[in-house]
Amino acid sequence: METSxxxxxxxxxxxxxxxxxxxxILFHFVEAPIKDYLTDFFSDFFGATDRRMGDTATxxxxxxxxxxxxxxxxxxxxxxxxxxxxxxxxTALRRSNSYEISSLLRNVFSIIIYIVSFFVxxxxxxxxVDLAALFTTSTILGVIIGLALQDxxxxxxxxLAIQADQxxxxxxxxxxxxxxxxxxxxxxxxxxxxxxxxxxxxVISNSVLxxxxxxxxPRDNLNARLVFFNTLxxxxxxxxxxxxxEVVRQIENVSQKIRPVVRVRSxxxxxxxxxxxxxxxxxxxxxDTDALVRQRVWYAFQREKLEFAYPTRTLHVETKPSENVFVxxxxxxxxxxxxxxxxxxxxxEETRKLADGSNLRVFAPGESIVRQGQKxxxxxxxxxxxxxxxxxxxxxxxxxxxxxxxxxxxxxxGLLTGEPRTATxxxxxxxxxxxxxxxxxxPILEENPELVESLSRIxxxxxxxxxxxxxxxxxxxxxxxxxxxxxxxxxxxLAD
Numbered sequence: 369m370e371t372s373x374x375x376x377x378x379x380x381x382x383x384x385x386x387x388x389x390x391x392x393i394l395f396h397f398v399e400a401p402i403k404d405y406l407t408d409f410f411s412d413f414f415g416a417t418d419r420r421m422g423d424t425a426t427x428x429x430x431x432x433x434x435x436x437x438x439x440x441x442x443x444x445x446x447x448x449x450x451x452x453x454x455x456x457x458x459t460a461l462r463r464s465n466s467y468e469i470s471s472l473l474r475n476v477f478s479i480i481i482y483i484v485s486f487f488v489x490x491x492x493x494x495x496x497v498d499l500a501a502l503f504t505t506s507t508i509l510g511v512i513i514g515l516a517l518q519d520x521x522x523x524x525x526x527x528l529a530i531q532a533d534q535x536x537x538x539x540x541x542x543x544x545x546x547x548x549x550x551x552x553x554x555x556x557x558x559x560x561x562x563x564x565x566x567x568x569x570x571v572i573s574n575s576v577l578x579x580x581x582x583x584x585x586p587r588d589n590l591n592a593r594l595v596f597f598n599t600l601x602x603x604x605x606x607x608x609x610x611x612x613x614e615v616v617r618q619i620e621n622v623s624q625k626i627r628p629v630v631r632v633r634s635x636x637x638x639x640x641x642x643x644x645x646x647x648x649x650x651x652x653x654x655x656d657t658d659a660l661v662r663q664r665v666w667y668a669f670q671r672e673k674l675e676f677a678y679p680t681r682t683l684h685v686e687t688k689p690s691e692n693v694f695v696x697x698x699x700x701x702x703x704x705x706x707x708x709x710x711x712x713x714x715x716x717e718e719t720r721k722l723a724d725g726s727n728l729r730v731f732a733p734g735e736s737i738v739r740q741g742q743k744x745x746x747x748x749x750x751x752x753x754x755x756x757x758x759x760x761x762x763x764x765x766x767x768x769x770x771x772x773x774x775x776x777x778x779x780x781x782g783l784l785t786g787e788p789r790t791a792t793x794x795x796x797x798x799x800x801x802x803x804x805x806x807x808x809x810x811p812i813l814e815e816n817p818e819l820v821e822s823l824s825r826i827x828x829x830x831x832x833x834x835x836x837x838x839x840x841x842x843x844x845x846x847x848x849x850x851x852x853x854x855x856x857x858x859x860x861x862l863a864d
Contacts, residue, residue: 374455381451388444395437434493438486445485449478541585541651547572551652565655590623590647593654595661598639598677599669605632605640611672615664616646618736621657623647639677664732671729698723701751701802708749708777710830713822718812725808731795740792744782746805750774753799759791771796780827783809785855810860820860824853 453474536542536552542562543549550564559573585591599608609630616628628646644661648654702723705711711719728751731737737748740760754773760766772778781787783806813819
């Protein structure tokens with residue numbers, strides 16, 4: 369497509385330049401004969417009594433001939449400059465990052481060539497006319513032109529300075545105090561066009577831009593952002609930093625090349641104030657990423673029972689704590705666990721103990737609950753919502769195995785044997801998940817060791833219903849019932 373277009377332009381340029389050149393050559397050879405012919409014609413026509421009329425007509429023809437010559441030469445110069453501009457800027461530099469900015473130099477050089485060419489051609493036709501003296505000696509004309517072009521020349525020279533320094537390029541995010549913030553879309557000899565994050569277009573002249581302080585976030589650079597939050601003094605800073613940092617690392621558009629930083633910013637009047645520093649892959653999406661960071665921090669606080677700090681300078685004698693919208697009654701959790709097949713061998717009292725020791729955790733849409741290869745010591749039951757089970761093989765993309773809904777469970781091998789997770793589980797929308805830790809199951813097994821055999825049998829039956837690829841992903845040392853039974857007893861430290 370580009371080659372065909374360039375070929376057409378080249379053919380048009382050759383034809384047009386050839387015609388102009390032929391006309392110039394023709395004018396050169398026919399000028400003198402036509403001038404002599406017209407002189408004789410007007411002399412015979414007007415007669416000797418009014419020879420001045422003939423001389424005037426001849427002079428007019430001569431001036432017309434010179435003007436046509438100047439026009440033809442300028443047409444040839446314009447066609448050559450435009451073809452070279454297209455060949456260099458539109459073809460060779462099209463893939464360059466500075467293509468739009470380089471067009472400024474193209475326009476400047478084109479204007480300079482046109483002016484110089486006009487002076488040379490004009491002087492060749494009118495050698496007795498001094499154009500330089502005409503422009504420099506005309507004080508009034510110079511003042512008028514200077515005043516009229518003051519802003520234009522200011523924009524032009526400021527644009528040249530911007531081109532020389534190149535403080536920003538197309539696609540960079542820039543911020544100008546009092547003017548706005550957005551993505552640079554175009555840089556011309558007159559000004560800069562910025563697309564704001566409200567999808568509005570700001571046009572700032574180069575002369576104004578040259579006097580402003582511009583904050584630049586280059587598109588090919590890892591630019592950092594800061595997000596702030598706080599907690600109560602009762603919450604452990606070490607635990608808070610670890611939890612928040614792990615959550616931020618999993619967010620889309622957060623660069624994996626630099627580890628996010630979570631640190632104490634200040635010890636405030638109402639609580640500990642923190643800041644999250646993370647680096648973006650695409651800085652133009654920082655508003656969405658900041659919002660997602662704050663959302664994930666909230667969900668992490670709900671899961672880990674952390675609390676945000678609130679102003680305490682009140683006159684209330686007693687402050688009623690805000691209720692957690694995700695708190696479930698013990699009876700609801702008990703009913704949920706009673707319907708889980710793996711806990712069918714447990715008595716009502718044992719199920720009640722398991723319900724009291726389990727934790728209800730809330731996860732954001734698309735957040736991972738467990739990751740493939742991660743060491744496990746607990747299992748999970750979907751209380752509300754749904755989750756997707758994914759597995760990733762070496763050199764292949766992750767694929768969905770199944771979707772689990774309310775009442776389904778997963779991760780039982782991590783709870784009973786401590787084996788690494790064989791799949792990754794992600795939430796499909798907001799989900800509430802019950803987590804049963806091995807510490808709350810261990811006292812039950814110690815009091816009733818016969819449950820180990822029942823649990824082993826149920827897991828074997830569940831495994832047989834899996835597809836072959838999933839079964840093969842199980843550790844080889846617990847493939848048979850006897851090995852699974854021994855692994856459970858060993859993991860919980862139960863006597864033979």
